[in-house]
Amino acid sequence: MKTRQCVGSPGKTRPRGPRGFKGEKGDASDTSVLMNQLDILKNKVERMEKIPEVALQYCLMGMKSGAIPSSSISASTNHNAKHEAKHGRLDRNSGVGAWCPLSTTVGQWMQVDLGSPQLINATVTQGRVQHGSAAYWVETYKVACGITDVHLSTITEGGKDKIFQGNTDTTTKVIGWFPEPMTCRYVRLYPQTWQNFMCLRMDILKANCPRKSTERT
Template sequence: MAMKILLVIALVILVVNNACCQIPNVYDFCTALLSDNREGSVSSVCNQCQGIPGKRGPKGSPGPQGPKGDHGAASTATQDLEARVEQLEERILFLQRITKNSPEKDNICSLGLKNGSIPNSAMTSSTEWSSSWAAHEGRLEGARCWIAHGSGKIGDWIQVDFGDYKSVSGVVTQGRPGTTQWVKSYKLSCGKEMNEFDWIEENGIVKVFPANTDANTKIYNKLPSPVVCRYFRLYPQSWNAHISMRMDLLRGDCHMYY
């Protein structure tokens, strides 16, 4: 009799409990009920049960758009591309200013000896006649010039330190103004370090460049191809009376204009 009463109670609770959880069968439910040491009630059983999930409801309408986030940091590739575009724009502006027959060509293409943007301290020489005829006096169109000590010798040189890597495409020279002193030929070398100079060659042979035949005419010599260096040296190979000269150097991107 007690068992029947128990089964009836279990069935009643099972019907109520179906609203809270899913029990596979009466036996499992009763086992779970009898093994619960706490005060049995519908609510306590429901609290321990979890029903089978129902079907997914219909999709709701989209919510309002959230605020726009901050821009992320530009990638390295983007920064490199922007820098390259800026360089190309500067290059186009430069080319627009110059043509092969432009009277301003020499000024535009100068690397700074003539106009003084290269400081005196950046121009040195192996020897000098005196401080009045030092290397920094050897600027194109200057009132003075560089004069080597004595009448000069093979191995004397005049050097420019750009302070950083520069591209060089050519050299312009003059002699000592108002005299019969000038350099007739020279060799050139280019160095990225003070102890690492390379001769300017053509077809694998160190090139000897022809230079002046008077004191004032500008003689232009274009390199076989532009070179990049920090230190640039000129070595006189032959001269008239003394090694006396003025000079300027030309930008690498002016190579096609001479």
């Protein structure tokens, strides 16, 4: 004999009760925390490297870009045709990749004619492009500027000729800030000390270039 089951009609649906409190979020794994920290650090480094470089390009007067013609770049002497002053442009690799004088003696100089008096803020230097083990750069230098190349005044600080800190390798761009902006048409660099041989590449910064935007190069 089959047993019959009594099935009543469905009951009425009642209103939904209030939602319970949300549980606490579990701890992230050590790996995910580390990856997040690395991503944050990477983004910070990229911003530090890219933003100042863009600002620096905006501030340069024209040695790197070529806006300053080779006829406006001169020197006391040149080691040879491949080391003429026209090869001393920032980031350039023409000739042998820098200006180098005939002899490494204090008093040699490299000069840029801006074409007209300009308000400028700093110089930027690099060493010579490295070829094999030969590494040359200027460690310290003085700067003279003026409206004519006959009457140049050496930049001073505290009543003495300012010694600008130059390079410590062949590639890094180092900014030599003036104590205050100067109005110059001619800008002349006098190397004072150097690594192996007196060689450099350079450019000049406009006076409206803020220091904070170019602290890292």
